[in-house]
Amino acid sequence: MEFILDPYLSVGNVKFGMSREEVEKIIEEKPIFEHIDFLKRIHLGWNDFSIIFNKKNKKVEEITFTPTPKNKVIWNNIDILNDPYIVRKLNKFEQPSRTIDAKLYFSLGVALIGNNKDRTLSIFSKKTKKEWEQSVLDYTNEHL
Secondary structure, three states, X not given: OEEEEEOOOXXXXXXXXXXXXXXXXXXXXXXXXXXXXXXXXXXEEOOOEEEEEOOOOOEEEEEEEOOOOOOEEEEOOEEOOOOOOHHHHHHOOOOOEEOOXXXXXXXXXXXXXXOOOOOEEEXXXXXXXXXXXXXXXXXXXXOO
16 A cells, blocks of 8 residues: 655545544554553554554544555655665755654654664654654753
8 A cells, every 4th residue: 555644644544633433434454453552542553554543532643654565655755664765865854853763753743763674664643743852852861
């Protein structure tokens, strides 16, 4: 499947702020797992991507992908999910903020988590952006 990234608005047909019912209507396959994380957010997962709903009003706030040739996440004609040179390419648009294991591109609402061989792509909402910014601030303060 191909997902077009529209930063802070949507990833493919999934829009930030959608309800679970709306998501299940557009993704025809049933999720293969569901769990609640330590932040009390609901994760619905398929083979290589998951959609995370916030705990307060159960709306989409984050979408995560693992690299696979089956899926593409396209922004600016770049497959940000599978391109082996994605960090170099994104660095031309923005210098990333960092945490211990993530590079964050706030202009796109994108986090690259992990290393090249085992990287996860997280695309986040404006609300989640604030949480990521706090993580960067905390990480920076710890390492000064």
